[in-house]
Amino acid sequence: MKAFDYWHPILRTKDLKRKPVSVNFCGREVVLFRGQDGTLAALEDCCPHRRMRLSKGKVKGNRLVCPYHGWSYDQSGKGISPSTSALYPCVKSYEVTERCCAIWVKEHGSTAELPTLAKPGLHHVCTLHYHIRAPLELVVDNFCEIEHSCTTHILLGHDLEAISLVESRIETTDDAVRIINKGPQKKMPRLLEYLLGYKRGDLFVGELEILFSPVRVNIRNYWTSSNASECRKREAQGTVVFNPVNDQETEIMLFSFMSQELSVFSRLLNPLATFLLDFETRLDQKMLEGIADKDTKLTGVQLGRFDKPLGLTRERIKRLYWQRDFTPLP
Known part of the structure; x- marks a missing residue:
């Protein structure tokens, strides 16, 4: 397994509010955001259109909107282009979860389990x-x-x-x-x-x-x-x-x-x-x-x-x- 196949805690839960947050995850730039429904998402922090950092954008509903041209992406990385309806852009996404007041991410498809942090009791x-x-x-x-x-x-x-x-x-x-x-x-x-x-x-x-x-x-x-x-x-x-x-x-x-x-x-x-x-x-x-x-x-x-x-x-x-x-x- 590669380093980014393992679960890593990359941000405290309380540090992710309404705005998206950019973090580095084993040498990769990742943007974290929470949709209106409260679901967490972790995407590559780069719009495939003109390579703007998505973390500079804003969350609208359950989508992350790129600030440069308004292209937007859902929590799985599937995108929409306002100007080209037949185009279906896609951003790499990561598996994400929360434990012990921290947000954890890893590569999709990895079988790695969340590490045990403390014994029971x-x-x-x-x-x-x-x-x-x-x-x-x-x-x-x-x-x-x-x-x-x-x-x-x-x-x-x-x-x-x-x-x-x-x-x-x-x-x-x-x-x-x-x-x-x-x-x-x-x-x-x-x-x-x-x-x-x-x-x-x-x-x-x-x-x-x-x-x-x-x-x-x-x-x-x-x-x-x-x-x-x-x-x-x-x-x-x-x-x-x-x-x-x-x-x-x-x-x-x-x-x-x-x-x-x-x-x-x-x-x-x-x-x-x-x-x-x-x-x-x-x-x-x-x-x-x-x-x-x-x-x-x-x-x-x-x-x-x-x-x-x-x-x-x-x-x-x-x-x-x-x-x-x-x-x-x-």
């Missing part, structure tokens, strides 16, 4: 969307290693002084990479400790599963007692899905979940958790965009003990995802 907190000026591989690197949590992040992660105590284990299959990190949690405000069920001296455990159809990281964070004999009840879980815009830019959609027992505090916790998660992710974004050399090759790079996943994920991205079918936009 978890409460959906938020869906966040970021555009990062860095290649896909470097963005994936950031979410696959724990060492940067010492200096980049404020809350979750490990103290720099205790990073040598963090245990890291890697498990691989032909189509997945799994990483389990466990070590002392850096200090957090007392209120957060209480809400998360964390106690001073606990170990922070991060379980990461990197999959490649599409490229995504399933993240599970929880705490154990200092001797690892007792697992705290509350946990946070999330999925980060990656959409390459071109060879130097990547968009990510982050889906966050919490233990169901915390849902009773959702009016308080959801805004707080969303704010903190957005703040921490923007720190990731700032670091990634500050990398001096964004070459994705690892040749000449000095790697530490937490960097082993970098080579493992690159091999699978190339073999399972790109398959040499990706042509980046200029």
Whole structure:
């Protein structure tokens, strides 16, 4: 399967209103719009008449009208020319659906299934969307290693002084990479400790599963007692899905979940958790965009003990995802 055969979340539901929206989907320009009947549509963002961007047009009824000459297209891409009634223009369309407050698209005819975002019983907190000026591989690197949590992040992660105590284990299959990190949690405000069920001296455990159809990281964070004999009840879980815009830019959609027992505090916790998660992710974004050399090759790079996943994920991205079918936009 090609990269664009897989489901990708390309826009938050709340970001599509009355006007059509242009997005990049694995190197392709796509226009999203919602008809008067509420049905979603995803078309190639180019009128076949004179190649005007359809996203510059407007929605009329259940049709998208090109602003240049008034040609219009329904949600399947079938068109009408006002001046040439015998002409039946057609625009490429994509399969489209909604899940977890995001709009997902894929190639028609693909058998790919929507990826699982969280295990049953978890409460959906938020869906966040970021555009990062860095290649896909470097963005994936950031979410696959724990060492940067010492200096980049404020809350979750490990103290720099205790990073040598963090245990890291890697498990691989032909189509997945799994990483389990466990070590002392850096200090957090007392209120957060209480809400998360964390106690001073606990170990922070991060379980990461990197999959490649599409490229995504399933993240599970929880705490154990200092001797690892007792697992705290509350946990946070999330999925980060990656959409390459071109060879130097990547968009990510982050889906966050919490233990169901915390849902009773959702009016308080959801805004707080969303704010903190957005703040921490923007720190990731700032670091990634500050990398001096964004070459994705690892040749000449000095790697530490937490960097082993970098080579493992690159091999699978190339073999399972790109398959040499990706042509980046200029």
